[in-house]
Amino acid sequence: MKPRSLSAGLFGALVALAGSGQQPFGGLPDMVGKANADESGKQGGTAGRAPSVPMARDPxxxxxxxxESARRTGTRxxxxxxxxxxxxxxxxxxxRTELKRLAR
Known part of the structure; x- marks a missing residue:
């Protein structure tokens, strides 16, 4: 088998494995388009927006x-x-006060 036909065969196999789930260059994958369509159908949908990130907890x-967890455990x-x-x-x-109390 010639090296050229082998590489062409491998390329064809990769294209076949990639399937039709991909859009041409510059397009959105099918899943993104479907998700946006689902969101736009909801009342007050936010199609096109990124999901919001929850606020960070107060340190x-x-x-x-x-x-409180250390106090409940109560160990040094x-x-x-x-x-x-x-x-x-x-x-x-x-x-530190609790540690001193435990030392007694």
Whole structure:
């Protein structure tokens, strides 16, 4: 078999595997077009817009939750981990107080 016919055969196989799910260069794939069509059919649809990203959590709320978790656990290791991760936070002072209380 000649190398040219082998490469042409491989190219043909790749084209066949790619299927008809792709649009010509510059077009949108079928799935995107269908998704946009589905969105535009909904009341107040947002076809063409990117989905919105949820707001980021308040970091202080996450730190407070972690402190509460350490407090519920009630072990030296939990408080030491909290202090290591959030040593500058005001709750770290409370965690240090809890550590002193546990040492007694």
């Amino acid at each position: 202080s709320a996450a730190v407070a939750e972690e402190y 290791a939990a408080f030491e981990l909290f202090i290591a991760r959030h040593g500058d936070d005001p709750l770290a002072a409370q965690a």
